[in-house]
Amino acid sequence: MDHFLYRDGALYAEDVPVTEIAAAVGTPFYVYSTATLKRHFQLFDDALAWGDHLVCFAMKSASNQAIIKLLGDAGAGMDVVSGGEYLRAKAAGIPGERIVFSGVGKTADEMRMALEGGIRQFNVESEPEMIVLDQVAQSLGVVAPITVRVNPDVDAKTHAKIATGKSENKFGIPISRARDVYAMAAKMPGLKVIGIDVHIGSQLTELAPFEAAYRKVAELTETLRADGHEITRLDLGGGLGIPYSRSNEAPPLPTDYGDLIKRTVGHLGCEIEIEPGRLISGNAGLMVSKVIYVKSGEDRDFLILDGAMNDLIRPAMYDAYHDIVPVIEPQPGAEPAKYDIVGPVCESGDTFAKGRVMPAVMPDDLVAFRSAGAYGAVMSSEYNSRPLIPEVLVDGDQFAVIRARPTYEEMIARDTLPEWLV
Numbered sequence: 001m002d003h004f005l006y007r008d009g010a011l012y013a014e015d016v017p018v019t020e021i022a023a024a025v026g027t028p029f030y031v032y033s034t035a036t037l038k039r040h041f042q043l044f045d046d047a048l049a050w051g052d053h054l055v056c057f058a059m060k061s062a063s064n065q066a067i068i069k070l071l072g073d074a075g076a077g078m079d080v081v082s083g084g085e086y087l088r089a090k091a092a093g094i095p096g097e098r099i100v101f102s103g104v105g106k107t108a109d110e111m112r113m114a115l116e117g118g119i120r121q122f123n124v125e126s127e128p129e130m131i132v133l134d135q136v137a138q139s140l141g142v143v144a145p146i147t148v149r150v151n152p153d154v155d156a157k158t159h160a161k162i163a164t165g166k167s168e169n170k171f172g173i174p175i176s177r178a179r180d181v182y183a184m185a186a187k188m189p190g191l192k193v194i195g196i197d198v199h200i201g202s203q204l205t206e207l208a209p210f211e212a213a214y215r216k217v218a219e220l221t222e223t224l225r226a227d228g229h230e231i232t233r234l235d236l237g238g239g240l241g242i243p244y245s246r247s248n249e250a251p252p253l254p255t256d257y258g259d260l261i262k263r264t265v266g267h268l269g270c271e272i273e274i275e276p277g278r279l280i281s282g283n284a285g286l287m288v289s290k291v292i293y294v295k296s297g298e299d300r301d302f303l304i305l306d307g308a309m310n311d312l313i314r315p316a317m318y319d320a321y322h323d324i325v326p327v328i329e330p331q332p333g334a335e336p337a338k339y340d341i342v343g344p345v346c347e348s349g350d351t352f353a354k355g356r357v358m359p360a361v362m363p364d365d366l367v368a369f370r371s372a373g374a375y376g377a378v379m380s381s382e383y384n385s386r387p388l389i390p391e392v393l394v395d396g397d398q399f400a401v402i403r404a405r406p407t408y409e410e411m412i413a414r415d416t417l418p419e420w421l422v
């Protein structure tokens with residue numbers, strides 16, 4: 001559920017008409033709902049209320065300072081996957097003890113940054129990484145708290161580009177080798193083993209793969225404890241899917257997910273961490289775009305928008321579906337039209353939808369892409385020299401620009417000429 005509803009014939013973001021934001025900032029733009037972000041965080045927090053836990057928002061899904069700050073104020077921790085995300089979390093006021101560092105390719109510099117600035121734990125993904133982290137921690141005279149990310153070899157049944165828990169994926173260490181790797185970690189003076197980490201993929205639409213993975217984690221916890229390791233924390237990753245199409249998908253609810261966690265690992269007495277991204281931010285954002293042309297082709301009509309694949313790459317990259325709706329509510333019974341919905345970028349891949357049936361729209365009409373809050377703005381680029389589009393945050397009846405659109409001059413001024421060309 002979100003807070004983008006039609007009211008008096010027009011789409012609102014909470015209590016603000018989307019047309020009002022468009023008039024203020026121009027199109028295309030992203031707009032996020034504070035109430036939706038808070039509500040989704042709260043659903044997870046409540047689902048784990050049966051025990052000691054921390055919900056760490058996966059910042060890679062949406063990393064604007066304002067979003068991080070409001071979730072942090074609500075009590076969220078952060079899951080970061082780069083030094084840049086770590087610094088963004090710190091800049092938004094998140095204390096180090098609420099920041100978890102994930103990712104397969106942490107550099108020594110990033111490790112140093114986190115150890116100096118404060119970190120809850122590193123989720124280590126390989127032996128070579130473990131060796132480097134041990135050295136960095138020793139050189140600073142500190143001990144790095146770690147979990148080891150295990151790869152449970154579970155099929156998440158999701159898009160190949162966002163499945164991470166099969167043995168062929170680059171993530172984690174095979175669960176079959178976990179005992180050896182933990183034994184190695186226990187001997188390293190710069191590391192303190194505190195738990196186990198697992199994350200099997202994104203946009204999971206059923207609970208069964210989580211259940212399979214968490215049962216393996218429970219079994220491993222017992223084994224490692226028997227080997228003498230203190231396992232007090234389980235990081236169970238993110239990945240719960242959201243409905244992108246309102247009609248036919250009903251992904252599992254956070255409450256059922258929380259019950260599943262309790263059922264599979266609750267008896268172990270561990271502190272539970274989860275790292276949801278998409279389910280918190282996905283349905284909390286729209287991308288709003290304007291129709292430039294309606295072009296009749298040989299056998300189809302094209303809706304050409306001012307938003308493009310550089311602004312929202314999910315359809316081009318993952319064949320992702322987004323609901324695309326007119327900002328002015330269509331009259332009941334209005335004739336639907338069928339369009340290929342595209343952007344102005346010079347690539348055929350710049351297609352948001354093919355043969356989409358939707359209410360007919362005209363040039364200058366606004367359309368909204370639903371469920372664009374996760375992996376939207378963060379994956380945008382300036383391809384075709386299209387300046388990054390602004391982000392706007394709504395809270396009740398107020399709204400503010402939380403990242404401004406750069407001017408053409410600012411965009412161009414980021415390049416510099418070498419002196420021999422001046």
Ligand SMILES: *Cc1c(COP(=O)(O)O)cnc(C)c1O
Nearest residue numbers: 058102202238239275276277278
């Ligand atoms: C991407 C990622 C997440 C978040 O995944 P969502 O599907 O957005 O919930 C969590 N943890 C790790 C390690 C990730 O790479």
